Amino acid sequence: MTDVRVTVNGATVSVPIESxxxxxxxxxxxxxxxxxxxxxxxxxxxxxxxxxxxxxxxxCLTLASNADGCDVLTIEGLGADGRLDPVQQxxxxxxxxxxxxxxxxxxxxxxxxxxxxxxxxxEEVKDYLAxxxxxxxxxxEVLQAxxxxxxxxxxxx
Amino acid sequence: xxxVTIGSSVRRADGLEKxxxxxxxxxxxxxxxxxxxxxxxxxxxxxxIVKVDVEEARRLRGVVGILTPExxxxxxxxxxxxxxxDQPVLAxxxxxxxxxxxxxxxxxxxxxxxxxxxxxxxEYEELPAVLTPEMAIAEGAPILHEERVxxxxxxxxxxxxxxxxxxxxxxxxxxxxxxxxxxxxxxxVVIETATRVPVVQHAHMEPHAALAEWDRxxxxxVWSSTQNPSVIRAQLxxxxxxxxxxxxxxxxxxxxxxxxxxxxxxxxxxAALARKVGRAVRIVLTxxxxxxxxxxxxxxxxxxxxVRRDGTIVARTVDALYDTGAYADSGPRTAxxxxxxxxxxxxxxxxxxxxxxxxxxxxxxxxxxxxGVPQVAWNFEQHMDELAAELGMDALDFRLKNIVGxxxxxxxxxxxxxxxxxxxxxxxxxAIDWSAHPAGASxxxxxxxxxxxxxxxxxxxxxxxxxSLSLASGRMNEDGSVVIYSGTVEIGQGAxxxxxxxxxEALALPYDRxxxxxSDTDVTPYDQSxxxxxSTFSMGNAVLGVAVDLKQQLMALxxxxxxxxxxxxxxxxxxxxxxxxxxxxxxxxxxxxxxxxAGLGALLGQxxxxxEGGKLDPATGQGKASAFWFAxxxxxxxxxxxxxxxxxxxxxxxxxxxxxxLHPLNCDMQNEGSLMMGLGTTLYEEMLFxxxxxxxxxxxxYCLPTFLEMPxxxxxxxVETPHREGPFGAKGVGEVGLPAVAAAVGNAVCDAVxxxxxxxxxxxxxxxxALSARWEIEAGR
Numbered sequence: 001m002t003d004v005r006v007t008v009n010g011a012t013v014s015v016p017i018e019s020x021x022x023x024x025x026x027x028x029x030x031x032x033x034x035x036x037x038x039x040x041x042x043x044x045x046x047x048x049x050x051x052x053x054x055x056x057x058x059x060c061l062t063l064a065s066n067a068d069g070c071d072v073l074t075i076e077g078l079g080a081d082g083r084l085d086p087v088q089q090x091x092x093x094x095x096x097x098x099x100x101x102x103x104x105x106x107x108x109x110x111x112x113x114x115x116x117x118x119x120x121x122x123e124e125v126k127d128y129l130a131x132x133x134x135x136x137x138x139x140x141e142v143l144q145a146x147x148x149x150x151x152x153x154x155x156x157x
Numbered sequence: 158x159x160x161v162t163i164g165s166s167v168r169r170a171d172g173l174e175k176x177x178x179x180x181x182x183x184x185x186x187x188x189x190x191x192x193x194x195x196x197x198x199x200x201x202x203x204x205x206i207v208k209v210d211v212e213e214a215r216r217l218r219g220v221v222g223i224l225t226p227e228x229x230x231x232x233x234x235x236x237x238x239x240x241x242x243d244q245p246v247l248a249x250x251x252x253x254x255x256x257x258x259x260x261x262x263x264x265x266x267x268x269x270x271x272x273x274x275x276x277x278x279x280e281y282e283e284l285p286a287v288l289t290p291e292m293a294i295a296e297g298a299p300i301l302h303e304e305r306v307x308x309x310x311x312x313x314x315x316x317x318x319x320x321x322x323x324x325x326x327x328x329x330x331x332x333x334x335x336x337x338x339x340x341x342x343x344x345x346v347v348i349e350t351a352t353r354v355p356v357v358q359h360a361h362m363e364p365h366a367a368l369a370e371w372d373r374x375x376x377x378x379v380w381s382s383t384q385n386p387s388v389i390r391a392q393l394x395x396x397x398x399x400x401x402x403x404x405x406x407x408x409x410x411x412x413x414x415x416x417x418x419x420x421x422x423x424x425x426x427x428a429a430l431a432r433k434v435g436r437a438v439r440i441v442l443t444x445x446x447x448x449x450x451x452x453x454x455x456x457x458x459x460x461x462x463x464v465r466r467d468g469t470i471v472a473r474t475v476d477a478l479y480d481t482g483a484y485a486d487s488g489p490r491t492a493x494x495x496x497x498x499x500x501x502x503x504x505x506x507x508x509x510x511x512x513x514x515x516x517x518x519x520x521x522x523x524x525x526x527x528x529g530v531p532q533v534a535w536n537f538e539q540h541m542d543e544l545a546a547e548l549g550m551d552a553l554d555f556r557l558k559n560i561v562g563x564x565x566x567x568x569x570x571x572x573x574x575x576x577x578x579x580x581x582x583x584x585x586x587x588a589i590d591w592s593a594h595p596a597g598a599s600x601x602x603x604x605x606x607x608x609x610x611x612x613x614x615x616x617x618x619x620x621x622x623x624x625s626l627s628l629a630s631g632r633m634n635e636d637g638s639v640v641i642y643s644g645t646v647e648i649g650q651g652a653x654x655x656x657x658x659x660x661x662e663a664l665a666l667p668y669d670r671x672x673x674x675x676s677d678t679d680v681t682p683y684d685q686s687x688x689x690x691x692s693t694f695s696m697g698n699a700v701l702g703v704a705v706d707l708k709q710q711l712m713a714l715x716x717x718x719x720x721x722x723x724x725x726x727x728x729x730x731x732x733x734x735x736x737x738x739x740x741x742x743x744x745x746x747x748x749x750x751x752x753x754x755a756g757l758g759a760l761l762g763q764x765x766x767x768x769e770g771g772k773l774d775p776a777t778g779q780g781k782a783s784a785f786w787f788a789x790x791x792x793x794x795x796x797x798x799x800x801x802x803x804x805x806x807x808x809x810x811x812x813x814x815x816x817x818x819l820h821p822l823n824c825d826m827q828n829e830g831s832l833m834m835g836l837g838t839t840l841y842e843e844m845l846f847x848x849x850x851x852x853x854x855x856x857x858x859y860c861l862p863t864f865l866e867m868p869x870x871x872x873x874x875x876v877e878t879p880h881r882e883g884p885f886g887a888k889g890v891g892e893v894g895l896p897a898v899a900a901a902v903g904n905a906v907c908d909a910v911x912x913x914x915x916x917x918x919x920x921x922x923x924x925x926x927a928l929s930a931r932w933e934i935e936a937g938r
């Protein structure tokens with residue numbers, strides 16, 4: 001076992017890992033951050049999306065050792081002082097979830113999208129989020145949520 | 158009583174947990190000393206098990222125990238299956254599909270459990286496998302279940318089918334009405350259509366997960382990703398011969414199911430493994446394992462109809478083979494429900510239906526959104542277009558001439574109530590601008606060079622699980638707030654929200670004064686299942702009954718306290734008031750305080766709701782099949798690329814009769830879900846097999862619709878025909894839209910390019926092949 005040192009949601013921790021462990025395993029099984037879910041295990045469904053140094057990654061495919069020295073942001077790290085992040089607020093107000101197993105990943109991907117493209121068109125949103133599957137078919141409400149999140153972020157800044 | 162919340166899309170009760178990632182699912186739960194389980198699975202579709210050697214695996218450091226077929230054979234009841242108890246907890250004697258559980262390991266962590274699987278050795282003697290229903294019913298076919306048990310847990314509706322133990326025919330549903338042969342002989346036009354649908358998978362985002370723990374007193378608790386805690390409890394009680402009171406099933410939030418989680422999946426093996434090792438054990442399946450666990454029934458359907466020149470349908474025969482896989486699972490009911498749905502929502506006086514569930518060497522097929530109807534609707538609604546074309550009639554006019562309305566007799570002989578399929582159809586036609594469309598000419602008109610546009614319609618009626626039983630209870634606290642105990646599982650449909658709305662409305666309370674405690678068999682009363690779009694109707698009525706019980710208690714107490722007759726009282730804004738004298742009123746907390754002479758206390762309410770019917774005559778399929786009927790329609794406006802064969806959905810409309818839409822947004826979202834799953838199975842999805850081996854059981858190879866596959870435009874239409882027995886007139890809508898999707902698209906494709914695709918999915922390859930055939934025929938003319 002070797003130690004990996006990561007800053008997760010602002011707190012720096014040192015976790016002993018095996019070389020084949022994934023970031024998802026570390027988050028869920030070692031750090032107890034259960035908000036990130038596993039859907040497919042092969043990096044296709046987007047359910048396990050977290051931000052690694054601001055970039056969206058499939059945590060099921062990211063080796064924990066590759067996160068050494070990085071900043072990791074998960075769904076638990078969003079929002080501050082008891083307030084939701086604008087993206088979460090947008091998803092809440094637009095009811096952009098049903099079973100919600102995909103929701104954490106969807107929200108994290110949206111977070112990354114709005115950080116790079118503050119004012120995306122629906123087509124850009126669809127392209128960006130095409131790697132996040134929702135079998136409940138809540139795509140229409142997610143598009144609305146992204147647009148609402150954009151408004152909220154704009155009015156907050 | 159003023160409407161408080163009914164009919165309004167209130168903020169969902171599960172929203173905050175879900176957008177913060179704090180909603181708990183079965184796979185998130187941990188128990189002290191918990192072990193991780195993994196399942197060793199068969200690699201052959203059909204084989205006798207000669208030897209299972211787990212010795213080397215057992216010696217691996219970190220392995221705590223291994224469950225073997227020998228352990229399972231020693232259980233009081235080694236098999237399960239809610240309809241036919243034909244599925245062993247682990248394969249006994251032989252394996253019947255690739256992926257069948259043969260052994261299960263409990264280890265300190267996932268890596269150890271996985272490593273142990275590699276050390277298990279199983280020796281097989283391979284048997285010939287039957288891979289399709291046609292192979293399975295052929296003379297001399299290998300038999301999957303040489304010794305077959307009779308229906309074990311017999312739901313009364315399953316007595317309507319015919320069982321054939323010792324053959325590969327699991328069940329046959331018969332429906333007979335009038336004189337089909339004579340009517341066909343007298344018809345002006347007779348046509349036949351034959352269609353197929355492949356195996357598809359539910360692909361719920363949350364893989365099956367279960368955690369089982371036995372305490373020292375022999376009591377079992379299972380946290381499971383299930384739609385059906387009460388059936389899991391009954392099945393585990395039977396397997397282990399323990400009383401129901403010694404088993405507790407908790408269903409936390411469930412990450413989608415669409416039918417896949419309606420029956421026991423991994424709970425039996427997890428519970429048996431936990432019992433063997435004496436520790437808590439959790440198993441979470443990988444995505445590949447989910448594909449091996451349960452699927453939708455593939456089916457081959459043949460329909461023959463006779464019509465008169467004036468467009469009256471006089472007779473229809475239906476022959477449907479549903480591939481139920483290695484174990485019955487939902488097969489008998491799926492084949493039955495699909496069987497009596499296949500005549501379609503039309504008045505047809507002469508009918509003959511044979512609808513069978515057939516065993517093959519594949520994983521079991523089970524309940525799937527639409528429950529047997531998508532397979533036949535894909536045929537009968539394209540069949541309607543073929544008939545209309547043959548008669549030279551407009552496909553909408555032809556449907557409307559034959560469509561069933563209020564009070565009409567349907568295939569099973571019962572009378573239709575509050576399932577306005579006509580309005581669903583008409584509104585979909587309007588949504589896609591059908592009347593502006595030149596109908597039925599596509600076969601004759603020359604193809605455009607590149608993009609061909611077409612429109613299609615489809616409609617159906619569908620039954621619900623009948624008879625149906627839901628119990629609920631509730632409590633009004635000393636402060637007037639309410640807690641409802643409901644066994645309905647929150648699987649994404651918004652059950653917590655709608656249940657709270659119903660109770661709030663009936664008790665004249667704001668929506669946020671009602672909390673809903675979800676499925677935990679130690680806490681919530683019996684509920685049959687969270688399936689069949691039954692919860693709004695059945696649980697809704699039970700919850701309404703709880704509210705009425707509480708209301709009557711409040712009124713009786715207030716009558717004494719206010720010195721008024723109970724008949725003169727009403728509930729208004731959290732108070733019992735004397736009608737016409739708003740000043741004479743008591744707030745709920747005051748009533749409860751006065752009742753107990755103390756500041757603390759509560760009123761308890763309870764209710765039982767049961768529907769009648771379900772039992773049909775086994776020879777004729779006549780009777781009352783369903784407590785209520787769903788109605789839905791779809792309209793598709795598509796563009797087909799003549800050069801590539803690809804189909805683009807310009808617009809889809811889906812209309813469902815909700816009875817009364819208690820939460821319109823939830824209803825629309827169910828339509829969106831039905832639409833996207835429907836489009837997936839219509840255009841993209843198919844599980845592929847090579848000699849019984851699944852070849853695409855991953856999301857890399859089995860492609861689900863993404864944001865990019867959304868139709869350019871979607872219109873969800875909620876028709877509201879109040880049902881006399883529905884809570885506030887409401888019915889469910891969860892699965893009703895899906896069966897209409899495929900045929901609407903198929904009809905639109907045919908309208909666009911004049912070729913009929915008979916086998917789902919409608920891939921570009923199939924369209925191009927059909928177009929080539931058309932061109933060859935035309936060139937040869």
